[in-house]
Amino acid sequence: xxxxxxxxxxxxxxxxxxxxxxxxxxxxxxxxxxxxxxxxxxxxxxxxxxxxxxxxxxxxxxxxxxxxxxxxxxxxxxxxxxxxxxxxxxxxxxxxxxxxxxxxxxxxxxxxxxxxxxxxxxxxxxxxxxxxxxxxxxxxxxxx
Amino acid sequence: xxxxxxxxxxxxxxxxxxxxxxxxxxxxxxxxxxxxxxxxxxxxxxxxxxxxxxxxxxxxxxxxxxxxxxxxxxxxxxxxxxxxxxxxxxxxxxxxxxxxxxxxxxxxxxxxxxxxxxxxxxxxxxxxxxxxxxxxxxxxxxxx
Amino acid sequence: xxxxxxxxxxxxxxxxxxxxxxxxxxxxxxxxxxxxxxxxxxxxxxxxxxxxxxxxxxxxxxxxxxxxxxxxxxxxxxxxxxxxxxxxxxxxxxxxxxxxxxxxxxxxxxxxxxxxxxxxxxxxxxxxxxxxxxxxxxxxxxxx
Amino acid sequence: xxxxxxxxxxxxxxxxxxxxxxxxxxxxxxxxxxxxxxxxxxxxxxxxxxxxxxxxxxxxxxxxxxxxxxxxxxxxxxxxxxxxxxxxxxxxxxxxxxxxxxxxxxxxxxxxxxxxxxxxxxxxxxxxxxxxxxxxxxxxxxxx
Numbered sequence: 001x002x003x004x005x006x007x008x009x010x011x012x013x014x015x016x017x018x019x020x021x022x023x024x025x026x027x028x029x030x031x032x033x034x035x036x037x038x039x040x041x042x043x044x045x046x047x048x049x050x051x052x053x054x055x056x057x058x059x060x061x062x063x064x065x066x067x068x069x070x071x072x073x074x075x076x077x078x079x080x081x082x083x084x085x086x087x088x089x090x091x092x093x094x095x096x097x098x099x100x101x102x103x104x105x106x107x108x109x110x111x112x113x114x115x116x117x118x119x120x121x122x123x124x125x126x127x128x129x130x131x132x133x134x135x136x137x138x139x140x141x142x143x144x
Numbered sequence: 145x146x147x148x149x150x151x152x153x154x155x156x157x158x159x160x161x162x163x164x165x166x167x168x169x170x171x172x173x174x175x176x177x178x179x180x181x182x183x184x185x186x187x188x189x190x191x192x193x194x195x196x197x198x199x200x201x202x203x204x205x206x207x208x209x210x211x212x213x214x215x216x217x218x219x220x221x222x223x224x225x226x227x228x229x230x231x232x233x234x235x236x237x238x239x240x241x242x243x244x245x246x247x248x249x250x251x252x253x254x255x256x257x258x259x260x261x262x263x264x265x266x267x268x269x270x271x272x273x274x275x276x277x278x279x280x281x282x283x284x285x286x287x288x
Numbered sequence: 289x290x291x292x293x294x295x296x297x298x299x300x301x302x303x304x305x306x307x308x309x310x311x312x313x314x315x316x317x318x319x320x321x322x323x324x325x326x327x328x329x330x331x332x333x334x335x336x337x338x339x340x341x342x343x344x345x346x347x348x349x350x351x352x353x354x355x356x357x358x359x360x361x362x363x364x365x366x367x368x369x370x371x372x373x374x375x376x377x378x379x380x381x382x383x384x385x386x387x388x389x390x391x392x393x394x395x396x397x398x399x400x401x402x403x404x405x406x407x408x409x410x411x412x413x414x415x416x417x418x419x420x421x422x423x424x425x426x427x428x429x430x431x432x
Numbered sequence: 433x434x435x436x437x438x439x440x441x442x443x444x445x446x447x448x449x450x451x452x453x454x455x456x457x458x459x460x461x462x463x464x465x466x467x468x469x470x471x472x473x474x475x476x477x478x479x480x481x482x483x484x485x486x487x488x489x490x491x492x493x494x495x496x497x498x499x500x501x502x503x504x505x506x507x508x509x510x511x512x513x514x515x516x517x518x519x520x521x522x523x524x525x526x527x528x529x530x531x532x533x534x535x536x537x538x539x540x541x542x543x544x545x546x547x548x549x550x551x552x553x554x555x556x557x558x559x560x561x562x563x564x565x566x567x568x569x570x571x572x573x574x575x576x
Contacts, residue, residue: 017339018166018324020165022484022487023161028495029462029465033306033459036305061455063455063506064460065503066502067501067503071496071498077340078338122455125506160468162468167349172320173324179317180316180317207313207362211357212356213355218413222482222488305453306453306461308452309452315449
């Protein structure tokens, strides 16, 4: 990878009428759902395998063992969230993804997140080394 | 069943901070989720089998083929919904459940619902006759 | 409207990893959420006003007073649902929308739905006549 | 507080049919929803004010600015989660709550979480000092 190549994967999430809470802002657990949606689409768009194929055909699962987020500004119904996903670290059996969400339009930073997933064999749920294909995929998206 | 015997099963649902929508009332799809929660608890409380045991140990699934609801008054965060579930009809392979939801406190009628489920064999998803145990259970809760 | 003009609005919904239930199919209450997402996008795409603008700037709300669905075939994670929305009836203060969902790829019919909404003044929640702009919008999408 | 006094608040969450994901375990974003449900009930049960009263009558909101969780073992439909909530830190305008979730029955540790909330004035969303009543409530639940 040469200097300046964009490494982050980008997804856009439209905030829905039912996504707010009683305080009139996005109910915070939904941000982790948004992260997961971006994570799913990342495989289809960047690995050429849908997340379903990765799980059901290839037999690799990626359960989260750690998730965190900092909420910088409220997000509301009607907003569109641009989520950047990059890889912070690739270990033998785990990988850490980082997320940065900004509001489309004014570019306000809304959320930053970090999710560590473990590679497992679907069925047994046993941890297993990340296969080469996915390792390369993740490494291509390593955050600067 | 003799005159006056209560036939309806009752469940209480606490309306949560995240259950409202942008208009400040319960997002209507959630009512079907509330119906399902009552349906799950109905088995544990009335059949002496948790819904999970019914599905995973006994091998009977109950997917919905029809669902409807009339929304009579808005419900909000902090309200408690009392849901009555009764059986409207038991067929050979299907059964229809009716729901009536009132707000605890003032008794206002909030919602009425009707959900038809089909008895299937888990795994194959093939429709099958409702087994005698569940038929009797449903018949004990037939609406007047 | 002349013969052959398409009247249905179409939206595509990607079924997510978290949308399934313990039986491995889409948890049925989510279909009503899918209907609502299509309903939201219908305004932005066909009325030239986002649903948020309709609610917050124009002051018109559209709470559901009736919703129903027939589930024809199971839908699963990884599927894409094409939802057609059309208007079945426009009354003075209410309108009924019908939905038909098919699976992209094999075209299998998955779900049919019907949702009646009432036009209200946001804030007071009082029913009010559907304004001319929206009446025309709905009439342009009347189902054949 | 004297030795041995229980400081943690406990809530029980029944894992629902619709809470699982395609891998057959609880979809991880829902854990943050479970945390919030316990947080809501904490006020009603320990402060003698429902969370709705705190927000709507008293005018104090508690949006999350940070949330994190470690997922130790999978949780599934039919399980019951016992969530302990305690307070890790009380600042001038913010407080940090910690969560520990175990499965009822075998006591397996399922999840640990940490959520930092800021005290705001509802309406303006301006941060404000935590009022004395809530400060005392939080301090009574300080983790050892």
